[in-house]
Amino acid sequence: MRIGVITFPGSLDDVDAARAVRLAGAEPVALWHADDDLAGVEAVVLPGGFSYGDYLRAGAIAARAPMMRTVVDRARQGLPVLGICNGFQVLCEAGLLPGALTRNSHLHFRNRDQGLLVERADTAWTSSYEQGQTIVVPVKNGEGRYVGSDADLDALEGEGRVVVRYVGGNPNGSSRDIAGVTSADGRVVGLMPHPEHAVEDLTGPSVDGLGFFTSVLQGVLSA
């Protein structure tokens, strides 16, 4: 399986994301934001970083890149898309996921190992987990506070679209401890923490993050 990793100007974690894809058993394909051809990939990862220096709003300008127009069109047809950190911000700005990510409530950049409760183990990117499982992966952001109107958040929870929730402390003041959400069809997932930094014992706090990348392989194999 070929999984695309899109690099924007200012992306930082594209290489780690590609490495996680490879460790999961898939072939990473480097994609460039200014192109508009997905090169035949069967899933896409939007990596962390500071695309366009977070100018305007985090992810706002990247969300309007030519490659993102293609991603939005294909995601609406079911292409699996995973947005990590800045990638999650891009997905919200592009309208593929609800809500928005804003400045952390304490105004500090927060970088630590973070507990997450997996509430949805049936999305394209989380089927390798068990519902109710707790995992530990790094979190590192300055604008990671997930917000939305109470009505939107109620709807999101009512539809069961919270994928992962912070446990053991909320690192950024996100509403209702929400760390990641999914599209209505479970194919698009965005989260602020970094599963791609928890795929090897040598460098991560765990290998808990690998499941995001193996999940999408299972989905394609069973489809």
Next chain:
Amino acid sequence: MPRVVVDVVLKPEISDPQGQAVLGALGRLGHGGVTSVRQGKHFVLDVEGTPDAAQLREIAETLLANPVIEDVELHLDPTPGV
């Protein structure tokens, strides 16, 4: 050349920790009479020809502001740029 000003502020229900930090600094400086600060963005656009209100609103609502969290106001500046 006509000048258009676009002001973007967080919606009232979205907390603004940057504004709160400014408010805290004002209190420490002795400006206790200020009870609230909301921080926003101010864009100044110079536009060729007659500004198209619908197009400007689209620019403001689809790029300059994120309607999920922000309110936007357009002002056609009466004093054109030099």
